Amino acid sequence: GEDVEQSLFLSVREGDSSVINCTYTDSSSTYLYWYKQEPGAGLQLLTYIFSNMDMKQDQRLTVLLNKKDKHLSLRIADTQTGDSAIYFCAERDDKIIFGKGTRLHILP
Amino acid sequence: EAQVTQNPRYLITVTGKKLTVTCSQNMNHEYMSWYRQDPGLGLRQIYYSMNVEVTDKGDVPEGYKVSRKEKRNFPLILESPSPNQTSLYFCASSPQTGSGYTFGSGTRLTVV
Numbered sequence: 001g002e003d004v005e006q007s008l009f010l011s012v013r014e015g016d017s018s019v020i021n022c023t024y025t026d027s028s029s030t031y032l033y034w035y036k037q038e039p040g041a042g043l044q045l046l047t048y049i050f051s052n053m054d055m056k057q058d059q060r061l062t063v064l065l066n067k068k069d070k071h072l073s074l075r076i077a078d079t080q081t082g083d084s085a086i087y088f089c090a091e092r093d094d095k096i097i098f099g100k101g102t103r104l105h106i107l108p
Numbered sequence: 109e110a111q112v113t114q115n116p117r118y119l120i121t122v123t124g125k126k127l128t129v130t131c132s133q134n135m136n137h138e139y140m141s142w143y144r145q146d147p148g149l150g151l152r153q154i155y156y157s158m159n160v161e162v163t164d165k166g167d168v169p170e171g172y173k174v175s176r177k178e179k180r181n182f183p184l185i186l187e188s189p190s191p192n193q194t195s196l197y198f199c200a201s202s203p204q205t206g207s208g209y210t211f212g213s214g215t216r217l218t219v220v
Binding site: 033043045048088090095098101 | 141150208210211213214
């Protein structure tokens, strides 16, 4: 069945780049998303990429999509303490399937 | 302001006492969905609705009911709550295509 996999934890030093990786199984996915969840809050859509794109950049965020390998990544440049959150990868064909989330921890 | 509004934000109830969590969106979205979030299990879809009067089971529908009588509202009903339904619940909506979900702020439910 459809599945989205991502590592559960990532620790990064403040000021470094964070790279959160995700793999998915549904090759017919038309959209792929990254969501951010801060403590005690709902999920906030960070960015999304159409399946016919390879890359999308939005300020400090860069999304890379490798359709052949069904691999999606989110790079956060100059990671700051406010980036500490859980990041969810998601794919959409007819419905949205979420990964379990990667908790990003920022080291001083 | 475009948003998804869930109520209540927090709820403690006893086993077997029927409850409803309301969800309303003001964006004229066709698609609405309920998720529960549990540690180590991520987000699991309970029910979703593609449009008015159209609802379908998600991955974990047991013990829940929904209705979609009008486009803006998608209440989640627990007819006889049990402790294993203690969880954080999110309602979300989106247009039929593209742009992803808008999520509500969540309802933390505790069933004792």
